[in-house]
Amino acid sequence: MPRKKSPPITEAWRGMTFTRRALLVGGGQMVIGAALATRMAYISIIDNDRYVLESESNRVNLTLIPPRRGWIVDKNGKALANNRVSLRIDIIPDRLHNKEFVLGQLRTLLRLDGDAMERINRDLKAASGFQPVAIAEDLSEGDYASILVRLPELPGVAPQRGFARNYPTGAAVGHLIGYVGAPNAEEYQKDKDPLYITPGYKIGKDGLEKYFQPVLKGEPGAKRVEVTARGKVVRDLETSPDVQGKTVHLTIDADLQDYVARRMGRESGAAVVIDCTNGDILSFVSMPSFDPNSFSDGISNSEYAWLRADDHQPLINKATRGLYPPGSTLKPMAAIAAIEHGIDPSERHTCIGGYRLGSRFFRCLGTHGSVDMATAIMKSCNSYFYWVAHRLGYDAIAPTAKLMGLGEEFQLAGSNQRFGTIPDSAWKMRKYDQPWSASDSLNAVIGQGYVIVNPLQLAVMASRIASGRRLYPRLIRREFKNEALPFSAEALATARHGMDLVVNGPGGTAGRSKLPLDGIAMAGKTGTAQVRGLNTGNGKAGAWKFRDHGLFIGFAPVDNPRYATAVVIEHGMGGSRAAAPVAKDFMTFLFDREKAMEALETFETGWGGTIKERMDRDYAAWKSGASSDPDPGVPQ
Amino acid sequence: MIPVPPAVQRIPWKLIAVLSAITGFGLLVLYSAAGGSWSPWALQQGVRFLAFLTLALIIGRFPIRIFEDFAYLGYIGVLILLIAVELLGFVGGGSQRWLDLGFMNLQPSELMKVAIVLALARFYAQLPPGNTRTWTALWPALVMIGFPAALVMLQPDLGTALAICIGGVIVMFVAGLPFWWFGSAAGAGAAALPVLFSMLHDYQQKRVLIFLDPESDPLGAGYHISQSKIAIGSGGVSGKGFLNGSQSHLDYLPEGHTDFIFATMAEEWGLLGGLALLFAFFLLLRWSTRVALKARTRFGQLTAAGLTMTIFFYIAINLMMVMGLAPVVGIPLPLFSYGGSSMLTVMTCVGIVLAIENDSKKQGSRLS
Known part of the structure; x- marks a missing residue:
């Protein structure tokens, strides 16, 4: 530092230098202190809005509750498609801390196979933040309870009591009603609905389920909960309930529909019944069919392959x-x-x-x-x-x-x-x-x-x-x-x-x-x-x-x-x-249900049971590699 | 008029009031951080404060001569302890910073913050004035600072190493060493920064990088800074109210009762609480700076100035850290953060400064 000619160094000079420099240091400290106060004022006044928002988004976790889907009922109000309670397990990626351990536990407790684990890992990699990733759906009460009791050791795991689509008469309404399924990437890109990436949410994929999707879908609910950084729910804030989709009334007669489907037996074909007074379709059957319950639960590859391989073409209406x-x-x-x-x-x-x-x-x-x-x-x-x-x-x-x-x-x-x-x-x-x-x-x-x-x-x-x-x-x-x-x-x-x-x-x-x-x-x-x-x-x-x-x-x-x-x-x-x-x-x-049922029961005994029993057996036989074709004389 | 007995008069009531205000405020924050409970932190911290305050007042009664006489011995003793810790850590496999004394964990590096100031003050007090601008004024000081700083860096504890360096350098500065030495050293240090940076541990490097860009990894290592700023920022001017801080109560704020206690406080008390705390620290530092300026002996001057800086360094680095102006270095806020070591260090500093004040008062009364 360029200085004037150095004065002689004396005690007095040293004392003055000390005072000067101590005041300089003190002044520097005050400047830093003032800068800190300014910085704090800047954060807490200018940036206040932004940080309040971030603090709230930390504190409050909003989860969409998928709406219950509207029913599809026949002309008498009998359900052709309704909802049943479904127990499911999801993972919230943000709260998953010990991934390997948690996934290992889930794998053991829920007996997940390698395919499922691969899918879960893939989904987890693609997922972000609080968007839940589905682990398993339609659990038994026992499996669900086994997760519930271990919940404290499994951070990030979120059990849910939701609803799943249910078709009481199964394959009888397959072609008529269609089925629902999880939205795929293209559908999400098209509609940009955050509900589409909520596990458990299904949209109509075929038939009436697809056609009436806007009517059936309903309004999602929202659950706001206060959560700790580790994802523990501290308390529930307000929850807005979901609004169930509207009911769609069909002209179908559910009992007749079921009867016709069963009466088709092992044959491949179609049968339509129309009310001559007004054109109401009372029965609209194409057999063999698929069980829309299987599709709605996410059909397995082998079951789908089985349906495709059938020369009776169960996938075509x-x-x-x-x-x-x-x-x-x-x-x-x-x-x-x-x-x-x-x-x-x-x-x-x-x-x-x-x-x-x-x-x-x-x-x-x-x-x-x-x-x-x-x-x-x-x-x-x-x-x-x-x-x-x-x-x-x-x-x-x-x-x-x-x-x-x-x-x-x-x-x-x-x-x-x-x-x-x-x-x-x-x-x-x-x-x-x-x-x-x-x-x-x-x-x-x-x-x-x-x-x-x-x-x-x-x-x-x-x-x-x-x-x-x-x-x-x-x-x-x-x-x-x-x-x-x-x-x-x-x-x-x-x-x-x-x-x-x-x-x-x-x-x-x-x-x-x-x-x-x-x-x-x-x-x-x-x-x-x-x-x-x-x-x-x-x-x-x-x-x-x-x-x-x-x-x-x-x-x-x-x-x-x-x-x-x-x-x-x-x-x-x-x-x-x-x-x-x-x-x-x-x-x-x-005109006479009892008489007709007698005839049907005789036939079904000969065919080997109801539609579901036969389908289950055929599928099992197909899986085990045996010939499942019901028709003798067909060259394999 | 009630005559105040001299024994009561001699007690530094104003200082005690400032210290108690800071610590008392800290106790409230600790009470809130524990979810509205005196345990596990607030009660223990209060008891500890009373013990250390007593200690400081007792130290304040010591004649200043004792500190000067034992400055070198104390320095060497602490240095040996540091080496011991280093060896123990080496034997134990891993980094170790403290010795278990049974009733408390002693961090020799904390003691070194005080010891280095005392030792250097004695060195410069004994140095003939004519040598102030010579080589003899420089190299022993550099060695005295360099050894412990290097040992602490090995632990590794960047924050404490820096505190030791700053304390020492400030003593050298106020001792009157040529101004341009510091200027060129600062310049050289800045130039050598990349080299120093490469010598840091991975996690330390990461902290520095994240400090430069905390948003780059808001859920990973930048989490501390992000959450701390959210806590301070969301507090606004008057805060969310006592016991209403969501960031701290819901565990978003890490170390909300120790290093990041200022953020915990700011969330509930807002800018007003922050300014009040800063003002209290200002009063404390103004007192010790005044003691330095009025000190009777050169040793007293240098010691008081150095210890003031040591206290200030704690406060400044901690606040810069929680406000996102410095990397996360793990330095607590004196008297405010939960923890014994830093409180012991700061109260020791206060006690010594008090002793210097008493010394100059005695002298003053003798003169008048």
Whole structure:
């Protein structure tokens, strides 16, 4: 330090220097003290808001309570989907101090396998802060209690008493209701709802659960608790309860739905029952199905693989996405079209075992002799309808088919429909750039060739023939006009009479499926559809997947129809053999439950138990590698 | 008028009032930090304070001559203790800072804070004035500071090592060593900072880095500083109220009864509490600085100035630490933080300064 010439160092100088320097040090101390006071004032006044907020977010831990999902109930208020109590264990990553120890304990106590531990570790790595990570769901009371008593040694572990979706009738409503599941990353990215990353929260993933998600979801509750740094809850602050989602009322009859599903037995197919007075869908079944409870609990890979591997396709809703040639079930409709186009229903045509069209001979299934229109329907005489189709051309019949709902896509909640084809000349020109031929008409009129429909459309057709109104199928109380069909009473009466004869007439094709009831009769029409494009065997035997489909449409009671139905049994080898007896039983159920249940119980004994028992057994067998296919004769 | 007996007059009531105010306030904070309970901290701290206050008053009665005579001996004794601790720690496997005396754990490094000031004060008191600007004034002091500082650094205890250095350096400064020595030493120190930094332990380096950027790891090692600032900041001007501090009561604030007790206090008493405490410390330091200025002997001057700095260093570093202005070095707030060692050190300092004051008063009364 540059200084003036140093003064001589004396005691006095030393004393002065000391005083100066001591004052300098003291002054420096005061400056530092003042700086500290300023700093403190800055933190506690200028930054006060920010730190108050941080202190609060330290102190208060907000947890969302997933709302209870709204119920889905049938027309009588019976639950098709409700909630059950579910015990679950989560981990709050911020409070997890001794990770290895805690996870080790959980693994032992809850008997978690390696897959589960891997998932938990993955989730923990991705998670942050107070966002809980699911450890296990649906614990037994015992396992849950074993965690509860050890809670003090397991910091970060958060037991929760929540709710899980429950489908009381299981697989019977699988395709109808759909299922729920934990939101995936894309869904979270889309909606940015913090609830989506709350463990235990499920959203509708398929079917009605997905369609009605906005109605069913409800409002989450929030729990505010004061917590220590180690995550110990000191006390509960205010809690706002969740608001349960709204109930969705369906037109379904839960008991009938269950009955129909069970009555389908080991078969693959679909059955739809419609109320003829208003278009209410009372039963909407596709079998085999999946158990939506399994999906909602997070289905295991092997169970999913089992469902996918099944050649009966339990993951596809055949009622709306199964397309089948309708076969002879179209004949009553064709009869109406014929009468509307001037054919006298009493005019007779002689069946010689087929119909000659130019050089080709179109075969009938029998040689029915002289038949009028009603008899032709009763006996399912192809020759008669070949004759009608040849005379009118299919362009005259197709509009009637469309008025009956065939080829139509309905506004139906939560359904994803494949609506098939009702062909006409314009369609063929558009599609294949070829003119319509007479043989196309002949094929189409017996429900083969280009004609392809789904089971729902068949049921709608049955309801429209039965009611004479343009009924629209509905699953919820949605208003449709349902105006009268532009057909003469004679046309409708002839079709209904023919269908009456099919079941109740002498030699009708479904004579064995008369309802076992006094005073209530069912009308119907069977159909047998060749599996398209596969010219193997005669369709009556051989490999399952090459057999003919069995179809049936019907309504009951014959006079003053109330219920209409359509049943499709895939590869059932014939409508009268496979489909009509099923319809007979569930139609009986609508009028006499006890009688119908007796019949069902007999069948189920033969099939090896209820749907769930059979599914559990099949799955177990599949897992152990054994053949699980219920159908003998299927090449493995 | 009631005549006050001289024995009562001789008792430094004002000083006792300031010390009791600081400690009493500390007791309230300790009571709150224990969740509204006198145990485990407040009661013990109160008893300890009474014992150490008595000790300070007794030390204050000693003639100053004794401290000067035993300064070197005391210094050497404490140095031996430091070495002993180092050896014990080495034998015990791990860092050890204290000797278990049965009734209390003695940290020789705490004693060294006082001993270094006394030893250097004696050295400079004996140094002929003419030598003040010579090499002979420098090297013995550097050696005397360097040995214990190095030993304490080995423990490792950065905060105490710094306190020893500062105490010693201030004695050298007020002793009148050339100004530019300190200037150039400070410059060289700043330049050597990276080298010193690399010599620190990993955890010490981490603390320094986190001090520079506490938000970089708010849940890990920056947690202390972040939570301390939250506690002080959320207290606002008048605080959350006695027993209402959530940061301390819910354990977010680590060491809320020892090193971070100021944050505990500020959360409940706010800026007003903080300023009151600072004012009390100001009164204490003003008293001891005045004693230094008025001291009769050179030894008294240097000792009082050095001990003032020792007390101040505690306060300043602790407050800077809790306010996020210094790395977390584990230095308690004198008289306020729970703990015996620092209180013993500070009360010893106070006692010696009191002895110096008494010495100058005696002299003064003789003169008038």
